[in-house]
Amino acid sequence: MSTPQTQNAWLATAKGEPSEVLQLDESVPVPKLNCGEVLVKVQATALNPIGYKIMTLFPNFLIKRPYIPEHDLAGIIVDANGTEFQNGDEVFGFIPPQPSLKAHSGTLAQYTRISASHVVRRPINITPTQAAGIPVAALTAYQALFNVAHLKPEQHVFINGGSTSVGAFAIQFAKAIGCNVTVSASGRNEAFVRSLGADGFFDYTTGPLHARLASNPPSSKYHVFFETVGLLDLSLYTHSESYLTPGGTFVSVGAVESKAYEVSYIGKLLWTVFLHPRWLGGTKRTYKMIMVDNKRKDLEIVAQHVRDGKIKPLVDSVFAFENVLKAYERIMTSRATGKVVVRVDPEAE
Structure with a gap:
């Protein structure tokens, strides 16, 4: 199936609380790729405190808005773009905040671009909603x-x-x-x-x-x-x-x-x-x-620990894509034990 030209994505439109500034847009362009990037159909993403803190703390002169928030993902590569991956590979990883904000392309979207060096193949013993909260x-x-x-x-x-x-x-x-x-x-x-x-x-x-x-x-x-x-x-x-x-x-x-x-x-x-x-x-x-460094070799070690059963995924709750505001309400209580996950693809496990 061909990749559409536009997609559904959540946009942070101004500085403020998620409930005030997040809007669901149904006509956001699917991003074009640079060399070394892959296009991923997002199955699930997980919320991180840095996501809502960027929204609430950083003024407009530091961050150009609107942008698509969030960083963790699990998904399927739909354009391998000449990298070592193949179309159809199921992967997980994360987009660091700086390149995400520079490209205005985060993971609260149906499709996202990401450096091929920032994803690894998802262990088959976990589902996309479990994998999304790991990276x-x-x-x-x-x-x-x-x-x-x-x-x-x-x-x-x-x-x-x-x-x-x-x-x-x-x-x-x-x-x-x-x-x-x-x-x-x-x-x-x-x-x-x-x-x-x-x-x-x-x-x-x-x-x-x-x-x-x-x-x-x-x-x-x-x-x-x-x-x-x-x-x-x-x-x-x-x-x-x-x-x-x-x-x-x-x-x-x-x-x-x-x-x-x-x-x-x-x-x-x-x-x-x-x-x-x-x-x-x-x-x-x-x-x-500690400031997390998106090193593929470390993510591969994490993935191997998951395959070996030494590390298990930690999912507090899973929200539908249209219920992102409720997902932010949950993570902002600081009472979640495990990750707050958003199921972007309704067919994802």
Whole structure:
């Protein structure tokens, strides 16, 4: 079947909340390809916090609107465009924010263009709606633990925010190499994180986590502390000598709320983690920040873990394409355990 000239796609038309600025357009041109790109018929996509934060935080002079939001996808290649893929290959991957916004071509659409280096073949033991929620969150977790913190088998790791998508994948990756994993989450999510393999659990709602860890440090200190929630309170890092081994690494996804853009917070972050020397009382532990890198070799490793059953997909809920606004309502509650997925193709599993 030939590819149409136009398609249905959701457009972010202005700066604001998804419910205010997203519009479904039924006559958006199907994108043309550059060398090295493939055209994918999108079966499913998953929402990410960065998606609605770009909508709500970035002014028009930084981002040209309208644009098609979102980044994760699972789909079928309909124009391999001379790459190593074939038409009909079922793939998954993600479009990084910068090229997505530059091309105004995201994944909340029936068709999207994507670099062939940013997709891999979908494991046959998962469905498109399961695969769509893997790339961004799983790659962030994998790269934070192994490329940044260099986690080793049988080490001890603490994951702050074990019920987040990134945290839940991190639990599985750490357990896959035999690590002892302790996590924090709200009490209602304890069963969920333990089902993924968590050995120890802290309910963060019962008191300041840094105070509880510092006053009652573990008998075996953690080699890696992975902060997946968004480090607005720097106390978890400044008290980390009490619970992180000498030479241990504190890895954070960084501050992800609007406070991250306030000058006062940025100044405090720079002083605390980068400018305050240890010999003047600075924290004697290494702080690193993870920014996901769309490396095909890492996505291939993630895909192999899925094929081997070491990593399972994490789907909180699936919404129809026309119900995208309800999908954003769900992810913006911050209560989803797993990915919020949008089924773009109604026939996709």
